[in-house]
Amino acid sequence: MSGGRPSAGRAASRREGPVLAPVFLGSLARRRMATLFSLAAIVLGVALGMAVQVVHESALGEFGRGLRTLSGQADLQVVGPRGGFDEALYARLATRPEIAAASPVLEIEARLTGRDDSLTLLGVDIFTLAQVSPRLLPRAADGGDRFAALADDAVFLGEGASQALGLRAGDRLRVQAGSEPLALRVAGDLPGLEAGRRLAVMDIAGAQWHFGWLGRLTRIDLRLREGVPADAVRAALQADLPAGVLVQVPAAAEDEAANLSRAYRVNLTLLAAIALLTGGFLVFSAQALSVVRRRTEFAFLRALGLARATLFRWLLAEGVVVGLVGGVLGVGLGHALAWGALSLLGGDLGAGYFSGLSPRLQFEAGTSAIYVLLGGLAGLAGAWLPAREAATVSPARALKAGDEAALGDGRGHPRLGVAVLLASLPACLIPPLAGLPLGGYLAVACILAGAVLLLPALAAGLVRLLPLDGPVSARLAVARLAAAPGHAVTAAAGVLTSVALAAAMAIMVASFRDSVDQWLAQILPADLYVRGGKASGSAYLDEALQARLAGVPGVARVDFIRHDSLRLAEGRPPVALIARPLAADGSDLPLVGRSVAGEGASQVWISEAMQDLYGGSPGQSIELPLAGRPVALRVAGVWRDYARQTGAVMLDLAAYRHLTGDRLANDAAIHLAPGASADAVAEALTGLVAPGVLEIARPGEIRALSLRIFDRTFAVTYLLEAVAVAIGLAGVAASFAALAAARRREFGMLRHLGLTRRQIGAMLAREGALTAGVGVVGGLLAGGAIGLVLIEVVNRQSFHWSMDLHVPWLSLLLFGGGLVALAALAAVVAGRQAMARSAVLAVREDW
Template sequence: MTWLRWLRQLSLPALRHQAGRQLLALLAVMLGVALPYAVHLINAAALGEFAAAARSIEGQPDLILSRQGGTLDLALFERIAAMPEVLVAAPQVEAAVQMRGADGKVHGLRLLGIDALAATTLSPDLLARPPADESPLQLWLDPQRLHLNRAAAQLLDEQQALIELRHTQGLQLQTTRLQRGGQVEAGGGPLAVIDIAGAQVLLGRMTLDQMALRLQAGVTAEQFLTQATLPSGVRAVPPSDAGARLASMTQAYRVNLGVLSLMALFTGSFLVFAVVSLSVAQRQPQLALLGVLGLSGRERAGLVMAEAALLGLLGSGLGLLLGWELHATVLKLLGGDLGATLGISRVRGAQLEQLPLLVFGLLGFIVCLLAAAAPALAVREMPVAQVLKGLGGAPLRHWPFWLGPGLLLLALPLALAPPWHEMSLGAYAAMLLLLLGGMLSLPQALALLLKRPGGRALAQLARARLREHSGDALQTLSGVLVALALSVAMLVMVGSFRESLQQWLTQMLPAELYLRSGLRGGAVLTPELVAAIQQSPLIERNEPQRSARAWHADTGQEVALQARAFDPAALPLVGAWQKVDRTAVYINEAMRDEWRLQAGQGISLRLMGGARLDGRVAGIWRDYSRQTPALLLPLSDYRRVSGDLAVSELLLWPKPGAEKVTEHLRSLAPQAEDIEIASASDLRSLSLRIFDRSFVLTHGLQAVALAIGLFGIAASQSAQTLARRREFGLLRHLGLARGDILRLLLREAALLAACGTALGLLLGLAISAVLVWVLNPQSFHWSMEMHIPWLRLLGLLAAVFLTAIAAALLAGRQALSADAVQSVKEDW
């Protein structure tokens, strides 16, 4: 094609001449492709690792039998295993225990008691490899041998033969030493596997936590359930897809992070637009001459688009390579968490797949073509004869004046739209329309700013010039407007979230000290320890708390339960609480949204142990600790209904002036490691550190996008200023000094920057309102109050404003470096 020949003969030398600016655009495209691709790879690797680890432990059964809030007796197992429809029945016992590591500290561990013979069929990854001189059955069936996976084995010395295990037996904490067995292939966190008989003796109970069933060939789950008569509370369900469950739980976080990672590509598109516009501005005479020599407008536009395509291909290819290396580096340094609290520390790299490569590569390529479309269209419609005479350029097409305000108004109903399949598509669309509407409203906003009459000659000239070329404001400020608006929105959202979290922690942590069992995992405090602490002379006041689980009486949906004494007025409630005629239950926002409940509605729950609780929702509270359903009720009501007197945690208020309270409380336990104690201030600090860590990547992505936007200012200013060399030469001939022209440029830049920063601030606040009041409640079930960090916002606005001024000054010096006569000689 003709324009390909011109690309080789004319464009490549021109691109080499503008290597610095082209390199800047190339870097923007690289980062714009690399960041979302790396985020996608990290998320895919983390989810794949989690799912593989879960499958290696759960195996591949057809059904899993369990009892809500209880255990299964051996008689039921024997009856189910003897059914002709069942091929294999694998019993399992599970508990949270502790193991003393090589560092002398105790570490949490998941203990599984299995039937090795059944596991050979269902869960072979749970079977340890025997040494050459020992039979597999002798190793697997030994109740004194503990087999560890890789994560658990790394906590011990390689030559350590005995393992000190801390566990509960009944309600008492016990310490047992077992022989170290082999290593199992199951992945995930620290895991210990033992023969089921050894686990039952170790835990002091002859019951099972669940049974995994493999049915006979041709037998369906429905046929089995028809033949089996299961006791009340026992359910048989297919094995859950752990990977799909985790993907669903973290979907909102991953989608938001993916959208945020696209900020760099979005703002980078404006930098590409500015660089292409600058290239066109500098080469207008050459392009016009090509038009006179016979190159059609379509071929001239194709030449510009070919240059953008070359930039897109190279930038996308390099971006994919950078994204792959970036994801490997992040996984090596930080693991696969990315702030979503996935509980995954060590993750292997993602597998190279063709579809993501194609999608992200095409994304960068298409963005470059779209960014170059407007300059290419302007070149196509260029009045070549006038350009050669210096009487006109290649103006960009102006949008209808009503389009920008119309998009801004359209954003409101979209922001109020309900989520679709748990995705806030309306909120995302509203934010996009706010950005597009703000960009297209720049000329109108600038016109309002230029209405003030009078002033000195340079001020009048600056306003007149901007008034006549208001459409160029879109080209100059679009990129920085997007980056600034999104940066303002993220600053306000994160600041609002952090301030709301601090207030929530103050409300939810009323005590000075918090004490729980060192075993965690649902372990409770022994009655003797609770009594000793309550009678301690150093403790002025204490309140027991029970943390457990409950299930919807009809659907079986699980909910976290917390029972303690509290004042409803002191809870972080959404709205007011109300008195009810049944047991008062306070639900979190996730439970309200998922179970479609409102204050005043009745609710029936099955508690651990089988008791049924019929209550009524008395209020809805904010819960920043989870995104899943949870409820809170008075401890007295819970004990009355359930008969459960166990204590999971103790809230403690030491006496004024009491010293060494923590050491005293540890001395009351049989061993200091039996309990964990934390002060309210420590818990608040830990929570805020976790919060800040969760937003490290967010701030990094935001900084990259803002940096690209700031570079876009410099490129846009250069494009506009260099295109005005003849104008500056004419002003010099009319008597203006070089300093006068620089002051003129600075006035224009100040007006443009003031307009851009003001509109960026307003757009950012509007987008932050969508984030705080729509996206967060819909995605995470977290409502919050808006708090605006004015000092940080003012610093951000000042940085953007000064960058625009500095860019104008540098571009003006470059444009005025040529001799004035040489600048206007084409007009003679």
């Protein structure tokens, strides 16, 4: 007999399914507003996370396809700094017995004359290219010279470059070579190149000659002989390479790009996860209040023989259905948002990691399924506690009139909340794992969880501070909050989460923006800045032009700046090298911490990112590859750099030129003589060269442009903040709609006692304001703590930037006050239907 009971139970459950489905799942349709708000929150959370994931995967996919096209059949690549390396290395490598073919490459980011844009130009050896990267082979135009690929002024454009520039065979491609314009003849196309790549190819000898790269290469692609192990060859080749030149597999560049943008993507994804978490709170709020309203219904079902476990499962099913539907809709909306983001912001979401790419939207079935599942889990988590409470209440208690207004004792778990909050402190000390600040994320989760657990205690404390005199509506609102804090806690949980997110991001962004503004003011001390162009591979200031710039009337002093890069470790992006005139004590740098600067040319200043990634403290010695040889330098200090998260080192220009022999410059900082006109000097500077060659800007213009780029970078963050606020208000509206419907008998009794609809409306407004106020106070406190974690832990470990704390007090106060006012309005609007019922009919429901 005992063996047959489980089978009988399962059979009964199967028979109950079709009967109970309209009772439980139909409840979602009956409480349309609460269901809609819960659904919308989950949709937004899933959509934002899905959009970030799709955009990033599309950009990485496009980036990887381009790298595979460029590398072709290469097994290994020899890469060096931005300034390249001696081409004599090619001859040494090509004759090694392990190498089947070697293809030299000179990659130049060529600035388009008169335009703030550039084009990737590859100088290649046409004879070795066919053996390693045949897809890059150029094709002469119909009727053109069959040997055009060997001409030093011929260039071949990929379809993407041809369409973007509006050029075809026979036209002239005008680029900048040094400080002079250069016209190259479009001699054909690249038939093996994908349409989305903006790329051009020309003979390597012509590229070296025209752009001043004689005897220099930036890359050598290697194809190994059959059966030769790549790992063994890599080790042997690396031992024979000069300092700063590395041998790596072609996929390493793709991994570098993925690692570089990973922290930014993960941070955005976790912000979307917080929005999804807030959606789970809305499901909890809606389900908890639904359970309160349906206690009598559940009591009758229990009396008719419905098991506790069955009731528990069906209530969970309600939450899961909302979550899964929200997940499916969110995945669809996420792809739509991704399409818009790719169109407006590009594949980098405005952060500059994949600039110049035009990624194609990709649908990933596995990723989409994961996000649908996350939506279902959010619904399940939100419905768990209300379902358990409903299943544990006895039918006799649930049938008692008036019990529908009860919603827990509202005492919460203050001791557990304090313990969880304290756990955030050691979490902040966890070092980054795989470059991700997992300890910081754990600390944020602990702060949010602890704040929610302490919310009842916070509500009780605020009630004790409120006066008990004043209008009747005010006293009733305070008395209700004191007698039934569970109602306020349920409604305020979503408010607290959304306010905490918005406040934390506001503090972090304000601190970051203020620090960037101060940093720009310190690193831009000159009156004018002259640049040959962002494309430092083709645009530079030679010695003759430097002398002419210094001799312009009205110029008191010129500080020339040289940019390069250093390859310090395999698998990591290059470190920026900046050479400029520096004070001996580094006082003209935005220093952080102590410095041990002294006299001599053997000192270097490193950025915070450089220190975090490679080590080195003031006074210690580090080895840098300069001009192909290792040079020992003493760290004089650490400086703040918001432009490069991969690390940067700064040398005095005179020391750099002594160590490398490089006399070129990329930028010039112009200090004007007293009384000189900036406009007149700028006009004289531009007249030194052909029109459109030099870019001249004032510090204010550079600061304004930099801050605009900053704001664009955080555009997605601002969107998440707006979503958080909308979700918080939706939670208040949904909670008070359900509570007002459950309290219609209470409203009827108050009407019998003489209160007017206006007074009841005022009471609801005060209740809404008090409820939102509890959430806002808790959210601001939690948001302040989370903001500190974001500043001191998450951003430092993700991007290696420190910043000064700047709290936007006025904005936060206006935001909190506005949210409280909107919550009061939402409570009144939500309760109007219940207040409109006849007082007599409302009271008779209790008879």
